[in-house]
Amino acid sequence: MRLARFLTLTLAVLFAASGARGEELQVLLGGRYHEPVTAYKAADRLFLNAKQAGELYGAQAYWYPVSGRVQLSFRGRSLQLLAGSAEASLDGRPVVLESPVMLRAAQAYAPLSFFLGREFGEFSGLETQFDARTRLLTVERRSSVGSVRWYSYQDYTRLVLELKKPLGHIASGRGTGGVEVSLPFGVLDAPEDGTVEDQFVRGFFLRQDSKAAVWSVRFAKPGLKWRLRELSEPRRLALEVASVDPKDVAGDGGAEPSPPPAVSVSTAPAPETSALPASRRIVIDAGHGGKDGGATGRRGTSEKDINLSAAKDLARLLEQEKVFDVVLTRADDTFVPLDERSRLSNEAKADLFISLHCNAHRDSKENGYEVYFMSEKASDPEAERLAQFENASLELEGKSAADAEAELILHVMGKTESINAAAELAALVDRSLRRRVDLAPRGVKQAGFYVLRGTDAPALLVEMAFLSNRRDEAKLQSRRYRSRLVDGIYAGLVDYAKRQGWLQKGAPHAAR
Ligand SMILES: [Zn+2]
Known part of the structure; x- marks a missing residue:
């Protein structure tokens, strides 16, 4: 010894x-x-x-x-x-x-x-x-199979499975009740269980078998037709389910979710320029940056870094859809004043503004995610505390909260419409996050975040999880968890876009 x-x-x-x-x-x-x-x-x-x-x-x-x-x-x-x-x-x-x-x-x-x-x-x-x-x-x-996204259209439903590298697949109809797709040697990011519940698809699950990844889709009723295709850039499998041959309603377009071709008006003169819907501009705001690090995790994780990487991932997903035009308020580790972020959004005439943050609390037990939209009054004292924390960037700009308040009064007037829209978007994002992440949902809240108040577009702020909580911090540091969070936010945005009719001409199904 x-x-x-x-x-x-x-x-x-x-x-x-x-x-x-x-x-x-x-x-x-x-x-x-x-x-x-x-x-x-x-x-x-x-x-x-x-x-x-x-x-x-x-x-x-x-x-x-x-x-x-x-x-x-x-x-x-x-x-x-x-x-x-x-x-x-x-x-x-x-x-x-x-x-x-x-x-x-x-x-x-x-x-x-x-x-x-x-x-x-x-x-x-x-x-x-x-x-x-x-x-x-x-x-x-090292996964080769990512997550599933889905889109409900009037005449068909499309489900898309992300593939990270070339993989073969074998599809078989499970009676008339659904389809099972086996991807030999496929490795899942994570098993998944999704509820679609529209007129064609009940739901799906992704499961890891010893030698394959299995994607199983349950139809809503018997007798439906389906089509499975592999698409590239990005590599993915697209499954379309409809009452008739999906080829007739979904067309051959690779970009989802472009509107289905209007078959009934094929003899009418071609519409001027194109039938593509006008693009919708979405501003994604990675909170903090540069000298403003935001919250710091118990293990030293910096909020600004997590926000930026999630913002880039969300931008990448949205850019896959031809109808979205994405603008980032920052694409690297630079300090951007809060009003600069809103101004950028307003000048870009954004249709939506999404700000991404991570929470922190002196009580390390606090955990989970929260979705905020703008209001004059905070929904509770905790929301007020958080807004004060996130607004603290103003001090780094040498601005007092009172000055900022005065500048905002004009903006806030006449924002009722976009606040209502933001409330709807917040509910959809919250719902789709609940389905996808195993973080505690803390609900939709309101608070006077400066960055939201200065923005004309319907604006949301997502506090993705608590850096002050050990488990949440680990999840935020994990690329897999971040991608589930981002997928959840993305799916909520798509639901909202469908409700607004941005993604198709026909009346969208009410998202559930
Ligand atoms: Zn923050």
Whole structure:
């Protein structure tokens, strides 16, 4: 014991002297915190304890100090690393490392870049990311199948399954009650269970089988016709369900959800220019930025970063639909004053304004998401507190809340119509989030957010989750969770667009 302690101390002194320092990296594995992994920095590069890393990826890990070898076994597959060597062996195939595996404190350390790389990702089936600022290592399943979106039209329903890489598929009718699509070797982001409940489709689920991802769609009634197609850019499977052959009502257009061609007026003169609906401009506002970091997580996550990445993801989804024209108030880490954000939206004549934020509370138990729309009075004292927090950016602009108040009075007058529209949009976004994320729904609320009040368009502010809550913070840091949140907001927007008739000429089904 005494000797061991002496050795440890000696080693510690030696390493301090040589400038190498050990560090515990926090690990988020599939959205949950895992035991930390020890890392060393040398020559400006980070190295991970190879045995610990192997265990993190679910391998049986063996470390042979005498031969300097680390052997990792992943259900019949193997990875071997050798101290002092810059070559790893993946199932016997050599892979070159950025630097040789090094020895520290009698353990082998492999370059972090190896674990982040494509080869190891394909080998382990997991995707690793490292945030140098929060010192967090995120490990998630490398999925090839994303989530399902759906659109209800007058004559048909289209469901779209996102594919992240080329995958084959086999579709079979389940009697007349539905369709089952099997994607061999497909790996899901997450299982999903969706309720559509329109006139053609009851619902669907996505399930992971051992050798395939399975997408099963239940029809609303017997005797319906369906068509399944693979579309590109972005790669996706589109399933159309209708009373007649979907080809006759849905057309061949790849872009969903473009309006169905008006079959009955095919003999009428072509409408001027095109039948495409006018595009709708949506401004997406990533809260905070630059010197204004917003809330900070217990583990150091910065709100501004989460907001920006969610905003970009939402923009990307919306841009897939030809009818949406997306404007971001910021596309990088810059400080944009609040009134600049509203002005940008007003000058762009936005049809909708969506501001994305993360919440924080001194009570770390508070968790979940909230959807806000503008009002003069806060719906409760907590909403008031939050509005004050989010409005604090004004101080960074050297503006007092009173000045800001005066400037706003004109704007707020005559906004009733857009407030009503925002209330409807908020309810739809809240509902679709409830269906998609397992975060606590805290409901639709109102508060005097400055950025919403200065905006002419119907405006929403979504507090995606609480950075002050450990579990919520982990979810916000997980790309998979963020994409579910973004999907939820997106689907709510699409529901709203359908109600407004933006997505089709015929009367849309009432979204449920
Ligand atoms: Zn914020």
